[in-house]
Amino acid sequence: MQSHSMPDLERVRFVTAHYEMLQGLVVLPLLTVLGVLFVVDPRSGSQGDAVIWWGMATAGLMAALAAIPVLSGYYRRRYGAVRAQREQGRSALVTTGVVFAAVAVLHKFTPALPFSPEAVAVGAGVLMAGRRLRPLAPPFLLTGVALIVGGLLPFQGVGHPLSDLSILLGVCCGAAVLLGVWSHLLLRRVLGGNESGE
Amino acid sequence: MSEPFQELANLDKLVHEPARLAITAALESCGEADFLYLQRVTGLSPGNLSSHLTKLENGGIVQVRKELAGKRTETWIQLTAKGREAVMEHWRLLERLRPRGGPGRPSR
Numbered sequence: 001m002q003s004h005s006m007p008d009l010e011r012v013r014f015v016t017a018h019y020e021m022l023q024g025l026v027v028l029p030l031l032t033v034l035g036v037l038f039v040v041d042p043r044s045g046s047q048g049d050a051v052i053w054w055g056m057a058t059a060g061l062m063a064a065l066a067a068i069p070v071l072s073g074y075y076r077r078r079y080g081a082v083r084a085q086r087e088q089g090r091s092a093l094v095t096t097g098v099v100f101a102a103v104a105v106l107h108k109f110t111p112a113l114p115f116s117p118e119a120v121a122v123g124a125g126v127l128m129a130g131r132r133l134r135p136l137a138p139p140f141l142l143t144g145v146a147l148i149v150g151g152l153l154p155f156q157g158v159g160h161p162l163s164d165l166s167i168l169l170g171v172c173c174g175a176a177v178l179l180g181v182w183s184h185l186l187l188r189r190v191l192g193g194n195e196s197g198e
Numbered sequence: 199m200s201e202p203f204q205e206l207a208n209l210d211k212l213v214h215e216p217a218r219l220a221i222t223a224a225l226e227s228c229g230e231a232d233f234l235y236l237q238r239v240t241g242l243s244p245g246n247l248s249s250h251l252t253k254l255e256n257g258g259i260v261q262v263r264k265e266l267a268g269k270r271t272e273t274w275i276q277l278t279a280k281g282r283e284a285v286m287e288h289w290r291l292l293e294r295l296r297p298r299g300g301p302g303r304p305s306r
Contacts, residue, residue, distance in 0.1 A: 009223045012239055016227040019235075080235025081272075082228045191238040 014135050015190045019082040021092075022187045024180030026071045029064035031180065033057070035173030038166045079191045092129075099125040104165075112159040119151025119162035122172065139182040143175035212257045213288045217242055217250050222277065222285045225260065230276035251275060259284055 015022060037057055103118045110117055123144045130140025151162050161167050213222055220240045224231060231239075237247050254260040259281035265272045277285065 009220065012220060012223050013227040016224045016231065016235075016239065019228070079238050081232045082235055083230045083274075085227070085229040191235075 011135065011190055015187060016082055017084075018133070019187075020084065022183040023072065023075045024183035024187075026068055026075070026180075028071075028177060028180045029067045030061075031173045031176045033060040033064045035170050035177065036060075038173060039170035041166075075187075079187065095125075095129070103168075107163065107165055110163075113163070114154040114156070114160065116151035116155075116160035116162035116168075118165070118168055119147045119160070119171075122168065123147030123151060126175070135186055136179065136182060139175070139179045143178065147171070147175075210284055210288050212253065212259060213285055215250075217246065218254060221247075221250060221254065221275075222259065222281070225275065225277045226282060226285050230274045233273040233275065236275060254281070 040053070099122065103121050106121055107118050123146070125144075126140050126147060127144035130137045130144060133140065147162070151160070155161060162171065213219060217240060221236055224236060224239050233244075233247065236242075236251075237244060240247065242250065251260060251262055255262050258278055260275050261278050261281075262273060262275050265274055
């Protein structure tokens, strides 16, 4: 039996309440493929290259989607299952939707600037999310600060790269991959210590 | 007996035992959890976990039920309404006691 101090019990509560969200490996392949799709532009090569690119993108997406139930099964077999008390994550989804809608409006009506208000807005949203989800704060903090600093760095040229929505979405996917890995490690730290269940 | 000690004596022993405190802390954060999850989160062996769950079930704190999942039988555990209230009351009592003798209070 592990001895549980108060902070441990807080961690037990957090992991149990957010168990589904913390299964970071489940969406890792999909986020990676989406991140690559957002950042790599198929129009930069020849037409033949574009056909190959789209074929690979479709295959990658199919494989990533097929991996979701397999990876969910891995968590269920290894760590067990939890049913949430109430619908978890709905407010997080709504907040994410609102932030991205605000960024889209900002993008639409802001002229090309040497800095990126879109990246700063997303960075601020990420920092606020990190305040709410304390055990996941490090990846949120890292991403939020990186987006704000990157967005404020003046860029010589037509428009800031982070104001390009596909690049910004690609960066967000990269950040979500980092968050997924961190979530998985947190789950392993809290639930992985005891191997007697295997 | 002085008041703090009286309150200490009133702590629900069924809930306060460390392993059962961990079990109820997990269960109060979700609707229900399966046996393997509780085993993982508490670090208890299957036999020990079973024994604690039986005590909690006999005390009316948790409800244990079996569910068929394909060819396997899964054991799901949830706090009863009475159990949820008992756990919340237990933590309220601990919070009340904390300023009187908890960490951070200088000894005289």
